Amino acid sequence: MDIAALAKSVLSVAKQFAPLIPGGTAGVAAVEALTELIDGVSGRADPVTNAELAQLRADVNGRLDRTIDSLGDRPN
């Protein structure tokens, strides 16, 4: 499975998410954001470095932790 096919699969899921998110605008914005990043991925010729992936992972983990906490008390 190449990256373009994977990106299409993720985009398909995001598009399906759009109507599920309250306020269609937010959903559409989310899809557009994903489309942009997928365009960036598909146009990317050089491989991601480990350091780049580690930075992305750290950034997303930080935001995810805040969202997870906003949803409820964490299970023990």
Next chain:
Amino acid sequence: MKRLLIALCALALTGCGLAGLQAPAAVQSATAPLAHVRVDENALRTLWQGLDTIRAGIDVAVARGALVHNSPAALRVQAGLIAAQDSLNAASDLVEFLNDPLTTLSPTAIAEKLAAYRTKMREAATAFNEIAAALRQR
């Protein structure tokens, strides 16, 4: 709804073969005791970014009161996010280890690590599915 399920199934299936593996010939040689393998990180990168985008949508849902703190729906979405996060972190650990230039393993060990990586990617795809189901039932 069927389209949603189809899309999610497609994602789950792609999770099995996400990595573009660039194994040197030495990996395939039974005579080589140790070898190095490089996993294409782009698949992992795309899933992290996809999860971040979905997270942004969930933030909007929380801000607008559509998902209420500690409600059953919010907790179900939370469980999906935690599962996806855990799976992608585990997959990232494996990729970082395998792609370290100093990592040399036996072909058997490499195969085991790659199998574990694929399992974690499949688990992440399943978690995406669970998040979608939780939002649908909200």
